[in-house]
Amino acid sequence: MPRIARAQAEQAFDERKDQIKKAALKIFAEKGLAGTKMSMIAEEAGISQGLSYRYFQSKDEIFALLVEEAIEESRNAVRDIGSLPGSPLEQLRAFTLRLLDENHKHYFLLVQQAQTSEGVPSQAREAIQRYSPQDTIEQMIPIFVRGQQEGQFAEGDAYKRLILFLSVVTGLMLQDAKAMGMDWTQEVDSLLNILTK
Amino acid sequence: MPRIARAQAEQAFDERKDQIKKAALKIFAEKGLAGTKMSMIAEEAGISQGLSYRYFQSKDEIFALLVEEAIEESRNAVRDIGSLPGSPLEQLRAFTLRLLDENHKHYFLLVQQAQTSEGVPSQAREAIQRYSPQDTIEQMIPIFVRGQQEGQFAEGDAYKRLILFLSVVTGLMLQDAKAMGMDWTQEVDSLLNILTK
């Protein structure tokens, strides 16, 4: 077989795999592991029932794979927050907007689902245990403290404030994913009022 | 049978019924209709698998019953908001605190679940259709507008602001119910910053 054709085939294979992964991510994030049927993923991806099994071993494998990717992405988003340009408030706004964009939203919700459901594949369970949400918040605290020093943020326990803020954002995503598709990105400034004075 | 004994028996019957209902409410609110197994309700109530069926016809019956009660309660909470004492802000704070207390929280989440799940018993579905969330917000708008007139609340579209606020509160409850049991009541003032200026 000519190596050109082989490379093309491989690319096609990877593309389809991504297509299925993307569809699965959306459905898993919205409905959770148990709430997601393989038929839903197939429908979302516009393919037939059985085809996913040419690309993945099982439903659990897809889920675990996505959870690992999601954790990786969350990690990166939090890691980068300090190096975003602008004031602490602007950093936090940028971070929040990034969380709320379609892709990250789904990742974020997926982890949420994985954390709060039972029957999660052990591989995903382990990945989640490795990833501690405490770290997430702790990495954000310096931003918040700097905001306080510069007088932009409200006084008080930074840790609790951040938990509140993150919970609100997560909660909103959860809401939004289930119910109507309102565009919260416009409301981020109102949300930031939770942290500012 | 002496009427004393009969009355006692009836009371015992009702008490057990309430016990099961309360357990069911908690689990349904947390896990949703499909996510709730009858065995979970039994465990929460501290009774055996089968006993619920002496007090209720079916899982669906319990669910529908609870949804109707929940709607009734939500209605009342919203109806009363205008007649609470104090400034608009204080009214809203009192209202929010009421929503966040254990009982109302579970009711609120139950309706949320019923609205966003499939396979909801028709009786519950109909009750929910009768109860429009639009009304909820519309009944709250006067409070908000008065707050704006008195300069306490931020300018802007009252409707959107209220949706945001209610979504945040609902989202928080959803979060809280699943994950850790942080006491949000202390954070309500931060939340109200979403609405104030």
Place this chain on the structure above:
DNA sequence: TAATAATAAATGAACCATTCATTCAATAAA
């Protein structure tokens, strides 16, 4: 180039292990 063979991709109906609401025979309490 056209015809044919070989390979791979895709389908969707059927299978079957599992799950779970419901029942019921047995036991305890009143």
Place this chain on the structure above:
DNA sequence: TTTATTGAATGAATGGTTCATTTATTATTA
């Protein structure tokens, strides 16, 4: 005896997974 309670057994339904078959793509041959 009657009523309350238990928890093991039932059986229907769900849904992940398989696989015989069809369709599309690529390679080979004349």
